[in-house]
Amino acid sequence: MTSKSDDLKKKAAFRALELVVPGMRLGLGTGSTAKHFVAGLGEKCAAGLDVICVPTSEETRQQAMALNIPLANLDELGGLDLTVDGADEMDAGLTLIKGGGAALLREKIVAAASARMIVIADDSKLVDRLGVFPLPVEVNPFAHETTAQMICEVISMNGLSGEVALRGGDNPVVTDGGHYIYDCALGLIEDASSLSEALLNIPGVVEHGLFLGLATGAVLACENGLKEFGDL
Structure with missing residues (x-):
């Protein structure tokens, strides 16, 4: 049995699938909403859709491989036509906070290499101003506590304050790139x-x-339908 939130995420993902056309080079996002997009794409590929894709995490890579979605290295493709990914927060100007799933580095690399990036989510992710969701900052493990102190100083210099916590605490979360994440509330x-x-x-x-x-652009699903932002 799926939750109401999960049903909304599926609606947004299926709308984004309508944007995919044969021959596209796609970036595949990471997270609970992106999983629905990848699952739907797998069905289309099984039915004959010709696309080539770059995953933004090892988790997404494993899902895509299991569905026989064609994958390639971003360096080989040289650029992407479209990336579809989720967000932890989004404002009306399409500014995002991402990284709740610890894949922000690869997600940003893939997004920057794409002609278009479409966000899919339920409308709970839409906010007037970013920052309620803790901002993830990915750091090199070397002297990471010293780096965290500098993060705190920068936050203060920007007129902000709040807890800066190592994700995972005594057992730090390690990203696909081998880094740590500090969450800044x-x-x-x-x-x-x-x-x-x-x-x-x-x-x-x-x-x-x-x-x-x-x-x-973005597709946000709410109880009474879909809200679209920007250019799809």
């Missing part, structure tokens, strides 16, 4: 662009979960 982020730049200037920070200017 900041409340509302007033200037995402400034915070983004400051975080990336910290030695030891690999990437963060603010996705700025990457999403071109």
Whole structure:
């Protein structure tokens, strides 16, 4: 038996599947909503759809391989036509927080290599301003506590405050790239662009979960239908 939230995610995923045409180079997202998109794509590929795909995580890679979805290396393709992925938060301007599934680095690389990025989610992910969901920051394990201290200083310099916690605590979560993640509970982020730049200037920070200017459209499912944002 599926939950109401899961049903909504399926609706958004199936709408995004309508955007896929033969010959496309696709980026496959990671997370609970993206799984529905990959599952639906697997059915279309079994029925003869000709596409080539790049997964954003090992988890998605395993799902796609099990469904016999054709996969390739992003370096080989040189670019993508469309990436479909979820989000942990999204505002009306298509600015996102991602990384709840610890795949933010590969997700951002794939999104940046795509002509279009479509977000699929239920409408609980739509917020007036980002920051209620803790911002993930991916760091190199070397001296990561020192890096975390610098993250705290940058957060303070940007007029923000909140707990900065290592995901997994004594048993840190390790990303596909071999990194750690610090989750920053900041409340509302007033200037995402400034915070983004400051975080990336910290030695030891690999990437963060603010996705700025990457999403071109979104499909959010609510109880009475679908809401579409941007250009699909």
